[in-house]
Amino acid sequence: MGYKDRQETRYKEIGRINSPQLCAIPGILDDISLSGCKVHYQVPVVVDLENEYEIKLSPNSNNDEPPLNLICKPQWVKECDGNTFIGLQILYSPDVNRLSTFIEYLSEKYSDDLLEIK
Numbered sequence: 001m002g003y004k005d006r007q008e009t010r011y012k013e014i015g016r017i018n019s020p021q022l023c024a025i026p027g028i029l030d031d032i033s034l035s036g037c038k039v040h041y042q043v044p045v046v047v048d049l050e051n052e053y054e055i056k057l058s059p060n061s062n063n064d065e066p067p068l069n070l071i072c073k074p075q076w077v078k079e080c081d082g083n084t085f086i087g088l089q090i091l092y093s094p095d096v097n098r099l100s101t102f103i104e105y106l107s108e109k110y111s112d113d114l115l116e117i118k
Contacts, residue, residue, distance in 0.1 A: 007035065008033040008034045008035050008036075008103075009033060009107070010031045010032065010033045010036075010038075011031060011032055011033065011103070011106040011107070011110055012030070012031050012110075013029060013030075013032050013059050013060070013061060013106060014028065014029060014030070014059075014060045015028070015029035015032075015057055015058050015059035015060050015061075015062075016028065016029070016057075016058040016067075017029055017039045017055050017056070017057055017058075018055065018056040018058075018067070019053050019054060019055040019056070021051075021053045021054065022041075022045055022047065022053050022055070022086075023041050023043065023045045025041070025042075025043065027039045027040060027041040027045075027086075028040055028041070028042075029057060029059060030085075032057075032059070032103070032106070033103065034090070034099065034100060034103045035089065035090055036072075036075070036087065036088055036089050036090055037057070037072070037087075037088050037090065038085065038086070038087050038088070039055075039085075039086050039088060040083055040084060040085045040086070041083065041084045042082070042083055043082065043083075043084065044079060044082060044084055045084040045086070047074050047077045047084070047086055048074075049073075049074050049075075049076075049077070051073070051074070052071055052072065052073050052091060053071070053072050053073070053074070053088075054069065054070070054071055054072075055069075055070050055071075055072055055088070056068070056069060056070075057070055059102065061102075061105070061106070061109065062102055062105070065098070068093075068095045068098055068099055068102065069093060069094045069095045070090050070091075070093040070094075070095060070096075070099065071090070071091045071092070071093045071094075072088035072089060072090055072091060072093075073088065073089045073091055074086055074087065074088055074089075075087045075088065075089050
C-alpha cells in the first residue's frame with residue numbers, strides 16, 4: 001500500500017513502544033494514524049508478519065496519560081544499519097477510543113503540519 005492509498009492522515013509523533021513479544025527493549029514511535037503506526041528499534045528484531053502483537057504506546061505529547069494498549073499486526077519490516085523499522089496496522093484494541101481521542105488531539109495540534117509518507 002502506497003502513501004496515496006492511506007485512508008487516514010499520519011502524524012509525526014515520538015513516543016515509547018513496549019512490546020515484550022516483539023523485543024525486550026523499548027522501541028520508538030515515528031508516526032501514527034487511527035489505523036496504523038510506524039515504529040523502530042535500534043537493534044535487529046525478528047518479526048512474524050502473521051502474528052498480532054500487543055503494544056503499550058506512551059506518546060510524548062500524552063505523557064500524563066497511561067500508555068495506550070493496542071493490538072497490532074505488522075504489515076512490513078525493514079532493516080537498515082542495525083535498526084528495525086516496522087509498519088503496524090492497529091486492530092480493534094482495548095484503548096481504541098482513547099486512540100481516537102489522541103488522534104483528534106494531534107489533528108488539532110498539527111493542523112498545519114501534516115506528515116506526508118512517501
